[in-house]
Amino acid sequence: MSAVGSMVHEIGHAIGMNHEQKRADAQQVYNGHGPHLIMHWDNIDANWKSQYLPDTKSYIGSTNQGADDPFSGYAPYDYSSIMHYPSGDAYDTDPPANENLMGNRKHLTSGDIEQILDVYQCVELPTWTAPASCDFEDFCYWTNQGEIAWTAQSGPTPSSNTGPNAAASGVWYTYVEASGSNNPAKTAIYESPALDASASYTLTFAYHMLGSRMGSLSVEVGDTHGNFLPMWQKTGDQGNAWHTASVSIHAAVAIRFVGVTGSGWSSDIAIDDIQMVSRKLCNDFVCQDLRMRMSWEKHSNETPSTGTGPSYAHDGNQWVEIWHVNGDLGDVWLEADIPIAAGFSFLRFDAAGLK
Ligand SMILES: [Ca+2]
Ligand SMILES: [Ca+2]
Ligand SMILES: [Zn+2]
Secondary structure (H helix, E strand, C coil): CCHHHHHHHHHHHHCCCCCHHHCCCCCCCECCECCCEEECHHHCCHHHHHHCCCCCCCCCEECCCCCCCCCCEECCCCCCCCCCCCCCCCEEECCHHHHHHCCCCCCCCHHHHHHHHHHCCCCECCCECCCCCECCCCCCCCEECCCECCEEEECCCCCCCCCCCCCCCCCEEEEECCCHHHCCCCEEEEECCCCCCCCEEEEEEEEECCCCCCCEEEEEEECCCCCEEEEEEEECCCCCCCEEEEEEEECCCEEEEEEECCCCCCCCEEEEEEEEEECCECCCHHHHHHHHHHHHHHHCCCCCCCCCCEEEEECCCCEEEEEECCCCCCCCCCCCCCCCCCCCCEEEECCCCCC
């Protein structure tokens, strides 16, 4: 037994987990399941008997609490649970081959994690879009902050060969008029309502930047210190079309569209269809960490086909081979440079037949 594993076990108790061998189906048939242990009561000290008696309040699964419920139904008996007592003369397992699974004090199993996620209902909250989204058809919570203003518009802008002829969607959009004293290099800032800095968002929007004197459009992200940093930028004529862009937003208290007019009136900048989608985990990092660990537990025992020195990355569902060397490379250290695509959560090196 390891000290760390024992601490994890005790923390398991603190958050409501019972000893696995106290499940109602551990030593008797219960709702068609079990028994999983064959008890030898004569070998158990009277003071310890209570640790082996069934407790119907022990977790054995749950009903379905809705579409995002982390687990429903019968939870299989988990001999490897960090909450299971080790093997000894108190019981034998049924089947006997599971004897050596017991007494794990190294890590939470996927069954342990599923139990925690289920009893705490660690579900992803539903996606929400208001009030940061804005299609300019209704009231927008965004505000003008710059030296010149973003202005709601339908149809074309007053100047020809700059600005869109119509909205990207619906009737209305907003734009920076570059005529008159609004050029050169005048700044129009459009700022979002306050965001939840603990959430992550995907921002998508449509932009239109037609004009021979076109300036620039940026998306800036405001951090918790009040600094705005550019995350996305386009400069110069982008043709007579609406384009769409997508920006990942993390730890932001607000975001801004910053339009800067160009060197002449032919630099109207327009935006439409601002969509802010948030996906926030209930307990943030705790839930996220547990989900990652569960994915790891479920796949760490898989043995992929091995050649000589393949390496794998894990995308949450399977191991994908990303690098491979073969044969005798000589008695030297060689350097490897392996690009890892986004979306992989684990990396591992396997070696077979190395000499
Ligand atoms: Ca459930
Ligand atoms: Ca619109
Ligand atoms: Zn215990």
